[in-house]
Amino acid sequence: MVVADEGKLIESSRQGDLAAFNALVELYQRQVYNLCLRMLGSAAAAEDATQEVFVAAYRRIDSFRGGSFRAWLLRIAANASYDELRRRRSRPASSLEAAQEAGTPIDLPSRAASPEEEALRRELNLHLRRGLATLPPEQRLAVILRDVHGLSYEELAQALGCSQGTVKSRIARGRERMRKYLIARRELLPRQFRLEGEDSHV
Secondary structure (H helix, E strand, O other): OOOOOHHHHHHHHHOOOHHHHHHHHHHHHHHHHHHHHHHHOOHHHHHHHHHHHHHHHHHHHHHOOOOOHHHHHHHHHHHHHHHHHHHHOOOHHHOHHHHHHOOOOOOOOOOOOOHHHHHHHHHHHHHHHHHHHOOOHHHHHHHHHHHHOOOOHHHHHHHHOOOHHHHHHHHHHHHHHHHHHHHHOHHHOOHHHOOOOOOOOO
């Protein structure tokens, strides 16, 4: 998503215009929050991380040198998520898996869905987020940014700070791990979403 006056908002933000920066926050806060939520599995942790991201972005906005502002912002979000995951290593009770087992939602509910469709969506979402939790953080992040947020490979390289070849490798490995995870649990999935053996694809 590129907004026509995004460049003007960024430039005004560099000049200390808080209203301009708040406009950027409104444009991107949902994407930042959703990334942190999928990485961390906890709404409370995602809210805290999102706040940290925008504080850091405001302080560092002079370091933005062009390219995709979204990718630049999501890279800050990725780093904030990595920092929180590292902190959790010494706090097992707050682990991603524990948060997910407690049923922390990953997505906002769909207002247009029927009760049955909503139940199926939630059931599938539960298995998807548990599958994501099994991926190494680097693969999880790459898959989320590509398959959920729809970043281009160029944006991904900027957001992840690596080459496009590395990005594609992480995505391929992450998708393969997700595929195997879902195949191993296909009997638990809603019938229409079950994978039918080793030749199926996520």
